[in-house]
Amino acid sequence: xxxxxxxxxTLRLHPRRFRQSFADEMLLIFDQVAGNxxxxxxxxxxxxxxxxVSLVRQWALRSExxxxxxxxxxxxxxxxxxPAFYTFGSFKPRPTALIHGLILSIAVLCAALLATRYxxxxxxxLPFPIVAREANNSSPKRESAIIPSVVAAAPYAAQSxxxxxxxxxxxxxxxxxxxxxxxxxxxxxxKQEQAENPAGEKTTASEQxxxxxxxxxxxxxxxxxxxxxxxxRNRSGFSRPQAQQPKSQDAARAMIPAVVVxxxxxxxxxKALVDRTIANLRxxxxxxxxxxxxxxxxxxxxxxxxxxxxxEGGAFADLLTRQMRDASHDMHLIMEYSRERLPDHPPKQTSxxxxxxxxxxxxxxxxxxxxxxxxxxxxxxxxxxxxDTSVCQSTATTAMASLNHADAIIFDxxxxxxxxxxxxxxxxxxxxxxxxxxxxxxxxPTEQSWTRSPVPGNRLADKPVYVLxxxxxxxxxxxxxxxxxxxxxxxxxxxxxxxxxxxGVFHRIDDHFGVxxxxxxxxxxxxxxxxxxxxxxxxxxxxAANALEIxxxxxxxxxxxx
Amino acid sequence: MKEDTSEFxxxxxxxxxxxxxxxxEDRHGYGIMxxxxxxxxxxxKLGPGTLYDNLQKLIERQxxxxxxxxxxxxxxxxxxxxxxxxxxxxxxxxxxRLEDVVREAKMRLQPAKPRRT
Numbered sequence: 001x002x003x004x005x006x007x008x009x010t011l012r013l014h015p016r017r018f019r020q021s022f023a024d025e026m027l028l029i030f031d032q033v034a035g036n037x038x039x040x041x042x043x044x045x046x047x048x049x050x051x052x053v054s055l056v057r058q059w060a061l062r063s064e065x066x067x068x069x070x071x072x073x074x075x076x077x078x079x080x081x082x083p084a085f086y087t088f089g090s091f092k093p094r095p096t097a098l099i100h101g102l103i104l105s106i107a108v109l110c111a112a113l114l115a116t117r118y119x120x121x122x123x124x125x126l127p128f129p130i131v132a133r134e135a136n137n138s139s140p141k142r143e144s145a146i147i148p149s150v151v152a153a154a155p156y157a158a159q160s161x162x163x164x165x166x167x168x169x170x171x172x173x174x175x176x177x178x179x180x181x182x183x184x185x186x187x188x189x190x191k192q193e194q195a196e197n198p199a200g201e202k203t204t205a206s207e208q209x210x211x212x213x214x215x216x217x218x219x220x221x222x223x224x225x226x227x228x229x230x231x232x233r234n235r236s237g238f239s240r241p242q243a244q245q246p247k248s249q250d251a252a253r254a255m256i257p258a259v260v261v262x263x264x265x266x267x268x269x270x271k272a273l274v275d276r277t278i279a280n281l282r283x284x285x286x287x288x289x290x291x292x293x294x295x296x297x298x299x300x301x302x303x304x305x306x307x308x309x310x311x312e313g314g315a316f317a318d319l320l321t322r323q324m325r326d327a328s329h330d331m332h333l334i335m336e337y338s339r340e341r342l343p344d345h346p347p348k349q350t351s352x353x354x355x356x357x358x359x360x361x362x363x364x365x366x367x368x369x370x371x372x373x374x375x376x377x378x379x380x381x382x383x384x385x386x387x388d389t390s391v392c393q394s395t396a397t398t399a400m401a402s403l404n405h406a407d408a409i410i411f412d413x414x415x416x417x418x419x420x421x422x423x424x425x426x427x428x429x430x431x432x433x434x435x436x437x438x439x440x441x442x443x444x445p446t447e448q449s450w451t452r453s454p455v456p457g458n459r460l461a462d463k464p465v466y467v468l469x470x471x472x473x474x475x476x477x478x479x480x481x482x483x484x485x486x487x488x489x490x491x492x493x494x495x496x497x498x499x500x501x502x503x504g505v506f507h508r509i510d511d512h513f514g515v516x517x518x519x520x521x522x523x524x525x526x527x528x529x530x531x532x533x534x535x536x537x538x539x540x541x542x543x544a545a546n547a548l549e550i551x552x553x554x555x556x557x558x559x560x561x562x
Numbered sequence: 563m564k565e566d567t568s569e570f571x572x573x574x575x576x577x578x579x580x581x582x583x584x585x586x587e588d589r590h591g592y593g594i595m596x597x598x599x600x601x602x603x604x605x606x607k608l609g610p611g612t613l614y615d616n617l618q619k620l621i622e623r624q625x626x627x628x629x630x631x632x633x634x635x636x637x638x639x640x641x642x643x644x645x646x647x648x649x650x651x652x653x654x655x656x657x658x659r660l661e662d663v664v665r666e667a668k669m670r671l672q673p674a675k676p677r678r679t
Contacts, residue, residue: 022614024639025591029610032592047610054611065618456639 001447003044004030005435008454010051015058016113017065024456026051063099063106260339263313263512270316274302276509277320277335284505284517290328297327313337313512331533332504334516341511358391366392367419370412371399376556379406379460380548386419386476389426396423400430404457408464408555411480414494414544418475422448428480429453431489433461438483441501441522441530464558466551469494469536470544475501482536486526491554492538494547501532567648567655570623576608576616581625581653584645588629591617594643617643625649 007030011023033043058065265273278295285291301307301323310316317337324333361367367385374380381399389396403409411427425438425448432453440449454461467481467490478497484490504518524530542550573581583589583597591613598608620626621643629644645653 018614018618021618022591025641026610026614028637028639029592029595050609050611054609054615057611057615062615062618065622 003041003048004034007044007048007051010048010055012454013055015062015065015110018058018062027456063102261341261512262339263337265311265313265316267308270307270310271302273316273335273509273513274298274307274320277324277515280507280509280515280517281324281333284507284519285328285333286519286521290330294324294327294333298323313339317513330518332516332518334504336506336514336516338512338514342508342514344508361387361391366395368392368395368399369415371402373403373406374410374552376552376559377405377407378552378555378559379403379409379463380412381409382412382415383427383477384415385417386421386423386427386480388420389422392423393426396426400427400455400458400460404459406460406463407559408466409460410466410468410548410551410555411490412468412548413473413477413481414468414470414547416473416477418477418500420476421446421479424476424480424483425449425451428484429455430458430460431465431484436487436489437525438479439486439525439530440479441524441532442520464555465490466555467492467494468544468547468551469497469538470547471495471498471535472544473497473536478531478536482531485536485539486528491540491551492536493540493551493554494538494542495544496537496541497531497535499531499533499535501530567652570625570652571656571659573652573656574616575606576612577620578653578656579606579608580613580616580620581645581649581656584626584643585650585653588642588644590640590642592640620649623648625652 008027011019011026014023030044030047033047034040263269278298281291281295281298282288285294298320306323307316307319310319314337317335320335321333324335325331366387367383368381369384370380370382372380381403387395409431421438421440424440428436428438429451430453432451435453436451437445438449438451465484467484469477469481469492473481473494474497478500481490481492481497485492504516506514506516508514522530540550540554579598579601580594582601583594589597591610594617595608595610595613598606617626621628625646625648626643627646629642631638631640632642
């Protein structure tokens with residue numbers, strides 16, 4: 001990937017005419033030679049060297065080819081021997097004078113062209129605070145991209161709740177850099193998720209911040225693993241708000257047999273839970289000082305008898321969650337209780353489960369629901385999930401290719417529930433002419449955190465982009481929206497998104513309890529808070545149902561101004 | 563009418579191989595690279611930079627012409643190239659020149675036969 005990027009940059013530095021004529025083909029050859037084995041790496045390195053030599057040769061020795069020919073070569077005989085054009089007079093300047101003049105002219109011309117091109121692609125970035133646009137503000141957004149200087153993020157684990165065939169792929173998280181112990185991965189959700197809690201608790205985040213997040217999502221559960229799906233569907237904190245649940249998911253939940261147990265806690269069990277939680281905090285929490293402070297708080301509560309009155313599992317989990325958050329002020333620390341028995345280990349991905357996942361994705365066209373050209377040459381892509389590129393890359397490239405000639409593009413993420421960071425970066429690759437960092441607040445950045453821009457043959461890099469959002473837009477879809485917004489590459493139209501950003505790692509404590517602990521502190525290169533708990537604010541606030549219509553009008557208006 | 567090819571010969575090694583690889587059929591860039599390697603039995607390999615530098619010159623001199631994409635081609639970026647009549651004439655002239663060179667070389671390198679007395 002690095003070598004490819006180096007090669008792309010080498011090609012981009014070639015003279016314009018050469019680049020326009022041959023860069024795509026040279027990159028195609030590079031892609032054909034590329035591979036993972038050592039020989040391919042060597043070949044790639046040789047091609048990069050060849051590209052550099054070519055670069056020097058084109059600039060130093062091929063000045064005659066750099067500019068578009070304005071005068072045809074004089075008296076060049078064509079097939080029938082008749083000259084196509086005649087020169088005026090017989091005067092011929094000295095060859096050296098011609099070369100010097102040519103080099104000077106080309107240098108001046110190229111400098112002017114470069115300066116012009118630079119001014120098109122770059123804008124001065126001043127650190128003004130981001131100001132959200134009002135609903136009636138339809139002025140066009142700047143489309144320049146600011147490259148962040150500090151980057152830190154983690155790849156997405158799949159995270160959405162599963163339940164229907166459509167959503168079967170959401171739990172696939174085959175590649176994650178944090179998976180060194182292959183723990184279950186959790187994601188914090190607002191307390192309003194508890195609307196479906198069998199205990200009947202209904203508490204909103206605003207009402208009770210200390211317990212504002214109790215929902216977990218398992219990123220490492222595999223797509224077709226019924227154990228994991230069962231776990232995810234039935235644990236009290238895992239489900240989504242009823243209003244946002246697909247009907248098929250409710251049906252699927254009803255079909256899954258669940259063995260549930262109401263755990264009654266005695267003093268010994270409570271002490272064991274607190275001890276194990278403390279051990280996990282000391283071992284895994286990213287900030288040792290805060291971990292120690294939290295541990296002391298838990299011990300103090302235990303010693304003071306604050307835990308003694310609670311015998312019900314869910315209530316005890318909530319109590320420990322509150323205690324940890326009060327001490328740490330970290331809303332991502334969570335004690336989770338499950339009435340079902342938790343699996344001993346996260347299910348492993350098998351070739352069969354991968355095949356099932358692949359088949360399910362193919363049946364759903366990788367969740368690319370619609371790709372079409374609307375009136376006024378506006379491209380429209382409705383994407384309900386960002387699937388893994390290892391399965392769905394070709395579908396994504398086909399969908400984007402079908403919109404390549406659009407003059408503006410609308411991404412409809414109103415029903416998108418997240419997905420894989422690699423697909424987020426792949427789709428975003430078409431929107432930039434240079435590699436751009438797609439921030440994800442989930443740990444350390446990886447190679448896949450960068451877009452693969454420029455995409456050869458792509459024409460969308462400078463086209464206006466609109467992203468439709470709703471209150472259901474979640475997780476990876478929020479990352480896509482957030483990053484394009486802060487990079488000033490897209491105008492967000494619709495509703496504030498759900499607000500699922502952070503993720504921690506789930507550590508099983510016993511059959512019914514587990515603790516979620518953030519292990520990596522994300523650093524936001526954009527210097528703003530991310531969308532955890534608050535959602536991504538749209539630039540143009542409208543009801544989700546009207547977002548497409550509004551976005552079309554905005555795009556149309558912008559295109560007419562051009 | 564016979565082409566005036568004198569100003570184009572002798573050809574560089576890369577140009578000669580490229581024209582030779584296109585003499586049989588139209589090829590895309592990667593196909594030319596592979597054919598050149600095959601012709602020379604792997605002794606001469608063209609990198610993309612050298613290939614397209616020479617193709618640029620050949621197109622400019624109207625010895626090769628790009629013929630666009632083929633229907634059904636898997637990758638739309640792939641472009642095919644065809645040798646022109648001028649290109650064929652230049653190639654023929656170069657081959658003839660090389661034959662002369664080879665003949666001359668053979669004559670000079672041939673061990674002198676002992677004279678009978």
